[in-house]
Amino acid sequence: MSPQLAPALREAYTRMRRRNGHQHWWPGETPFEVCVGAILTQNTSWSNVERAIANLKAARVLAPRALYTLPPAQLAERLRPAGYFNVKARRLRAFLAVLVEDFGSELSRLLGGPLGEARARLLAIHGIGPETADSMLLYAGAQPTFVVDAYTKRIFARHGWCAPNATCEEVQGLCSASLDQRPAAGRLDYWQDYHAQLVMVGKDFCRPRQPRCEVCPLGPLLPPNGRPVSTPAQS
Ligand code: SF4
Structure with a gap:
């Protein structure tokens, strides 16, 4: 160097x-909202993400279990403004499955612990790549990753x-x-x-x-x- x-x-x-x-940054009222936004912002502008998140808030489902138990078709429909909404619904559900089923909906546990281990956990989830994982860790998990x-x-x-x-x-x-x-x-x-x-x-x-x-x-x-x-x- x-x-x-x-x-x-x-x-x-x-x-x-x-x-x-x-x-x-990151624009989001809670760490969970930051994670949802990090998945939805793939390949679209932030203004489109905001509209999708507003849909979730209006439906009062912007929480791990509520979002996870939402029927997939309804979830996809609410994500429509973010584009690629069927793909993003599948990715979001993959993230929610790990968060809810493996970590009891506790985001601090999923994102916490040694950085390398937390990053590997996220990268193992379908649809989460390095940029999304690091955004979650840095802005929602307070982990020192660039x-x-x-x-x-x-x-x-x-x-x-x-x-x-x-x-x-x-x-x-x-x-x-x-x-x-x-x-x-x-x-x-x-x-x-x-x-x-x-x-x-x-x-x-x-x-x-x-x-x-x-x-x-x-x-x-x-x-x-x-x-x-x-x-x-x-x-
Ligand atoms: S970041 Fe550097 S290369 Fe890019 S527009 Fe600015 S000055 Fe030019």
Whole structure:
């Protein structure tokens, strides 16, 4: 790992935070709502997720057992605004089956304990990949894991902070090692907000084609060879 990486990543956060302010992620009133949102947000915008969650709240079923006992067709119908609603209903039910049947509906038990074990439990559930698992662990389980998504990989690759073909685990390892110097008490909030800031920059500036580097808060941190070319392979 380059010795310049840690200072660069800390500087990146300072610049994004100064531009956007603290993001107070994840949007959700309870840890369970955060987990539901993490499953529903796959391949759709957050506004669509909010509409699906509003449906669940209106039906008073946004709780583990109530959602698990909802007939699958009714669950899918209420998830319709989130898109791919049949697929997401199956994934949500797979998560609920483990939460309700194996962990007595206690989310703190499912997400708690040693990080590696909790992560492995989630990854073993149908439809939960690394990004979803890490989002649940970081924002609902208060576990120190860094969320790496397509935005993160694109931004990091364009700035030369990781190899263009780096895996999520490799980028996660770089972040964990570089941003771990803070006292543990502040690290959770720092990592939670760091990911939120990267999503903001990814959506607003670091588009797959024609990135808006001139007005991006990370523009001054681009490598000396200047503006990145479009990266369609990562879109
Ligand atoms: S838009 Fe440009 S400056 Fe901003 S993160 Fe992407 S590559 Fe970096």
